[in-house]
Amino acid sequence: MPTRRRGGPVPNGASNAEGERELLSPADLARTVARIAHEILEKTAESGAPVVLLGLPTRGIHLARRLAERITAIDADATVAVGTVDPTLYRDDLRRQPTRPLAETDIPAGGIDDVIVVLVDDVLMSGRTVRAALDALRDHGRPRAVQLAVLVDRGHRELPIRADYVGKNVPTNRAEDVVVSLSECDGADGVAIR
Amino acid sequence: MTVQPDATGIGLRHLLSTEGLRREQAEALLDTAASMEQALTGRAVRKLPTLRGRTVVTLFYENSTRTRVSFEVAGKWMSADTINVSASGSSVGKGESLRDTASTLAAAGADAIVVRHPASGAPHRIAGWLDRVGHSHTDGHVAVVNAGDGTHEHPTQALLDAATLRRRLGADLTGRRVAIVGDVLHSRVARSNAHLLATLGAEVTLVAPPTLLPAGVDAWPVTVTHDLDAHLATGPDAVMMLRVQAERMHGGFFPSAREYAVRFGLSARRADTLPDHAVVLHPGPAVRGMEIASAVADSDRAAISEQVTAGVHVRMAVLYHLLAGEDSR
Numbered sequence: 001m002p003t004r005r006r007g008g009p010v011p012n013g014a015s016n017a018e019g020e021r022e023l024l025s026p027a028d029l030a031r032t033v034a035r036i037a038h039e040i041l042e043k044t045a046e047s048g049a050p051v052v053l054l055g056l057p058t059r060g061i062h063l064a065r066r067l068a069e070r071i072t073a074i075d076a077d078a079t080v081a082v083g084t085v086d087p088t089l090y091r092d093d094l095r096r097q098p099t100r101p102l103a104e105t106d107i108p109a110g111g112i113d114d115v116i117v118v119l120v121d122d123v124l125m126s127g128r129t130v131r132a133a134l135d136a137l138r139d140h141g142r143p144r145a146v147q148l149a150v151l152v153d154r155g156h157r158e159l160p161i162r163a164d165y166v167g168k169n170v171p172t173n174r175a176e177d178v179v180v181s182l183s184e185c186d187g188a189d190g191v192a193i194r
Numbered sequence: 195m196t197v198q199p200d201a202t203g204i205g206l207r208h209l210l211s212t213e214g215l216r217r218e219q220a221e222a223l224l225d226t227a228a229s230m231e232q233a234l235t236g237r238a239v240r241k242l243p244t245l246r247g248r249t250v251v252t253l254f255y256e257n258s259t260r261t262r263v264s265f266e267v268a269g270k271w272m273s274a275d276t277i278n279v280s281a282s283g284s285s286v287g288k289g290e291s292l293r294d295t296a297s298t299l300a301a302a303g304a305d306a307i308v309v310r311h312p313a314s315g316a317p318h319r320i321a322g323w324l325d326r327v328g329h330s331h332t333d334g335h336v337a338v339v340n341a342g343d344g345t346h347e348h349p350t351q352a353l354l355d356a357a358t359l360r361r362r363l364g365a366d367l368t369g370r371r372v373a374i375v376g377d378v379l380h381s382r383v384a385r386s387n388a389h390l391l392a393t394l395g396a397e398v399t400l401v402a403p404p405t406l407l408p409a410g411v412d413a414w415p416v417t418v419t420h421d422l423d424a425h426l427a428t429g430p431d432a433v434m435m436l437r438v439q440a441e442r443m444h445g446g447f448f449p450s451a452r453e454y455a456v457r458f459g460l461s462a463r464r465a466d467t468l469p470d471h472a473v474v475l476h477p478g479p480a481v482r483g484m485e486i487a488s489a490v491a492d493s494d495r496a497a498i499s500e501q502v503t504a505g506v507h508v509r510m511a512v513l514y515h516l517l518a519g520e521d522s523r
Binding site for chain 1: 236515
């Protein structure tokens, strides 16, 4: 699980006092979300299957909602449902740390059978959260396909998992933190590294 | 729902009573129970891998259907191995002591022991013994859950009652007025609820004849009255009816069943005086016509089957917090 400590947005460009470097400005982030929305439309259109965006708590939920808004803004006929899936109960590291609180799970009313599920998260690192989410999906139904959209791919994979849609590839070392801020929960948009 | 990404467990090793449970612990358990319900709603497969490889033993020295089934289902839905031991059919019948039975179960690999016992304090004693001894293959800690001990406590019942009230009345019970009516003297449910609901900020009133109130009730965080009609007229948000425990009645606590039903039973006429939003709870098994009229027990106001469903989610939450993380060891 990548560490994602929260901090305020840094001024455009250089590092601030805490050694934080900006990767995406608020405008970059909006453009990135718009691009991923286009890619999802393009990649899922030919199958004709409905698309369900499932956000992974916490910031993936907000990103999934933003993507759904962009997709329907681009194509009013697109059928996109949004929900959330909390993979906590499926994690393989539960016994390695104190009991984790659970987050919201909200599968859209139509279920996920025969739809294209796009899992949405902010940062992809080890891939373990995504694996847990895949296991959770299996108990909710059988989608036609499952895809993965992330805002930042920072490397250090521990499982054979890759994202279908990537906002930005960022080479990092393990000691660094990638900090994603979204206005819904952090007051402002931005992605920084420290 | 409160979700703290950086929360570090709730510091629960056993669940022996609601007295002494901190508000944040109680709310974490109730939030987890709500998440369990969400996680299982509308699914094709009601099975979570969370407690795979963990063993939960239910050790019941008293009869029970709902509590035992509820713990067993809770464990199974999270993939724990659940094993039921009852006093009849085990070595208890051969005269084995409680202590020896408990250490046998621990040595055989139990990660949690869910105990129901007619003696108040039995689960507490077991937890004390097991904490001192320790068992190598369970990393030294076996969690003990009190599933009802004598006339003392029944904490998971109180938690499921609180979970039901939160579903009906909203997640914050601060200032909500709850009446607990009937045989408080013999009721572990009443004691657990009085403490838990007070901890959650609710105002609890006990309504009972003086003969069915325990000594020391002055020290509970409640007010006491003997007049049901007068109290219902104040418009409580919830009324919890207690079962008249005939099996524990060894003296004349009230003149006749009929007089009890007339003075302390929840009749349809009495239920009609409640505010529209008010909830009627009963821990079950209900004695219809005694403490609660059939028409009331079957009305929309009554949450009796919701309570049973909430019981599974609450017990999943308890097992999750006791067994899933590293701080449980």
